[in-house]
Amino acid sequence: MLEWFARIELSSLSVAVREVWWVFPSVLVIHSLSMAMMAGFGVVIAARATGRVASLATTTLRRFEPLFLAGLLAAGFSGLVLLWGYPAKALTNPLFYLKLIILALSTWLTLQLSANRWSPHMQARLAVLSLAGWIAMIFAGRFLAYTHSVLLASWLISPAGG
Ligand code: HEM
Structure with missing residues (x-):
């Protein structure tokens, strides 16, 4: 498996992501914006589903669903x-x-809550799960930078990096 990772690391796109100074931070900016689109919609939908901020009509909020899906695409890319x-x-x-x-779980929960598929009692319970999911996603993403055990497979295979 490490050999596969090392091969990817030596491809020109991978080298550019690491070595062209503006590429990594720019992609992180896109990742953060897409995170905001997804978590933003997720939190608003969940807040409404708790029943405590019910003044916003579900149909009004659903109009923002394409933004959430665009966020998913951009986050994936x-x-x-x-x-x-x-x-x-x-x-x-x-x-x-x-x-x-x-x-996967938070995305499914948000789309379920957005479609208003469950009873009000169940919507409120799923909303708490969904909120916890979006918070956990942001923690997990940020902590990736500090919890890895291997940085580059090519270093392990050849200390010179080649
Ligand atoms: C769709 C698939 C996704 C993939 C394949 C993915 C992958 C990654 C990768 C490889 C990193 C870099 C980690 C590092 O620094 O070592 C990262 C960072 C991060 N991701 Fe994702 N991610 C995805 C979606 C999301 C979503 C939906 C969120 C939040 C709602 C998110 C939140 C974050 C955060 C907060 C960071 C840290 C950014 C920083 O260092 O400033 N990710 N992600």
């Missing part, structure tokens, strides 16, 4: 570029897989 830069760093870290599981 920018996340893949970040991953391409440092494949071993993320893919050898269990937290990365936990992040993807929480992402």
Whole structure:
């Protein structure tokens, strides 16, 4: 597996993500904006589903759902570029897989709450789960930078990096 990661690391896109000074931070900016689009919609939908801020009509809020889906696309795309830069760093870290599981769950919960599919009692319970999910996503994403055990597989295979 490490050989595969090392091969990716030596591709020109991966080298550019790591070594062209503006690429990594710019992709992180896109990742953060898409995170805001997803978590922003998720939190508003969940807040409404708790029943405590019910003055906003569900149909009004649902009009923003395309923004959430666009955020998902942009997060996926920018996340893949970040991953391409440092494949071993993320893919050898269990937290990365936990992040993807929480992402799938929180996305499903937000779309369920947005469609108003459940009874008011169940909506309120799922809303708490969904809120916790979006908070956990942001923690998991940020902590990825500090919890990895491998930075570059190519360093392990050849200390010279080649
Ligand atoms: C859709 C699939 C996604 C993939 C493949 C992905 C992948 C990644 C990767 C590889 C990193 C870099 C970690 C590092 O610095 O080592 C990252 C950072 C991060 N991700 Fe994601 N991500 C995805 C979606 C999301 C979503 C939906 C959120 C939040 C709602 C999110 C929140 C974050 C945060 C907060 C960071 C840290 C940014 C920083 O360092 O300033 N990610 N992600």
